[in-house]
Amino acid sequence: MLNLSVLLEDSARKYPTKDAFIYGDTHLTYAQVNGAANQFANGLKATGIKPGDKVALSCLNVPYFPIAFYGILKAGGVVVPLSVLLKREEVVYHLADSDAKAYCCFLGAPGLPMLEEGFAAFGEVDGCEDFVVITAKTSDPSPIEGTSTMGALMEGQVVTTDTAATGADDTAVIVYTSGTTGRPKGAELSHSNLFLNAILSADLTGATTQDVTLTVLPMFHIFALTLQLNASLYRGMTNVLLARFDAEDVFGLMERHRVTIFAGVPTMYWGLLNYKGEQFDLKAIAANLKSCLSGGASLPVTVINEFKARFGIDILEGYGMSEGSPVVTFNQADVGRKAGSIGTPVWGVSVKVVDEAGREVPVGEKGEIVYKGHNVMKGYYNKPDATAESIVDGWLHSGDVGRMDEDGFFYVVDRTKDMIIRGGLNVYPREVEDVMLRHEAVSMVAVIGVPDEEYGEEIRACVVLKEGHDPAADDLISWTKERIAAYKYPRSVEFLAALPQSATGKILKKELRKG
Structure with missing residues (x-):
């Protein structure tokens, strides 16, 4: 038996x-959070x-x-975390695709x-039976007549519960992929997948009970x-x-709470x-910080x-x-680190680079990253064909x-789907971006x-552009052309005030392509 909630129960x-969590002026101890989770589990049951x-x-x-x-x-349920930015039709798809029986939604x-958006979507999915509103205060009534609240489910419930005896290989969470190629797919992650990844993640940062981490990355990710x-x-x-990234808020919380561990996207x-x-x-x-982590997208060496x-x-x-729960490789203190590298395989995970036929390529050559180990998902929920295409002989492509x-360090060149084929030649955007980021403007x-x-x-x-700089597009193109192969430099430049980003801070290139 293994239930991921043991992480909370043991602590x-x-x-x-x-203090387990601090949000604004609210401090919740481990006992309080565990007791509240028990009440909610009892309410769900x-x-x-x-x-x-x-x-x-x-x-x-x-x-x-x-x-x-x-x-x-704790109730034995499977959590389906959804992006807070999803619109009605997208929520309908996720609820129906995951066979969600209940939907818990925050006020916003x-x-x-x-x-x-959430309640409108809920009304369109026949199999989803219960809608639970998470209100600002547990004592607040639901703003939607006829719906229950998280507080109402918890009210009158005892602060202990009989945690469900789930198996290590039972599904704990269904996490949906971003859907940049086709509709999102639900990766089934087991209690074991997530438990082992949490342990190795804590080890990677050298975390102790004395550490304070700041979570601004969305927890649904x-x-x-x-x-x-x-x-x-x-x-x-x-x-x-912290509910939303703002540099001033981040620095303020770092200073106030003496944050030692921070994780972010580029x-x-x-x-x-x-x-x-x-x-x-x-x-x-800076003196308090002992570990800063980055993931989700390639981090430019200049940054x-x-x-x-x-x-x-x-x-x-x-x-x-x-699909990897998520950690596959990392720059590790006991192995060494290289700027621009994604590091070496984490404990219990094997990684290699292969060609289109699945053969491992020589050192230094480009190919697809594949991996296997305890972190590999069970599969895509209700999508056996997609699962068979993604996981071949235990290796996840x-x-x-x-x-x-x-030296055994891995580097991400680009996403296969982002690769540009210009006149039959492959151009990897990351390589061009790294060159252009060296320009002072x-x-x-x-x-x-x-x-x-x-x-x-x-x-x-x-x-x-950086503040105070205003180069001509042709000048920027010429500058890049001097520093990269002739078939790789950009033929056009579009200046924008900001780049479109997802809820997790990833740059949405599909939105740029639409423009």
């Missing part, structure tokens, strides 16, 4: 009075939720997320109509779910929650580097170097995906183009392929 026994039932969850980074998450697991925030939520509870850390580190305020003691903040110069700390880059150097850049009658695809750079 609640060891550190009952220690009272509504008819049984082991194996799917329960969808839409919630910002507030303490109700972990209470609901572990409460669902200004400009984020989660509840309206597998990166934060594993490396911050599950890992912090496993180690008995204190987790400071756009967040870019935001921190470009923050212009001067009201914080950045030296003190790594600039962050090290300003804060005196290395950003450790790793690689993972929803990532769809990412990479290479391995002579370029703050951010995304390189995409656009249709072209002569070459099939032509190369376009979408650029965000």
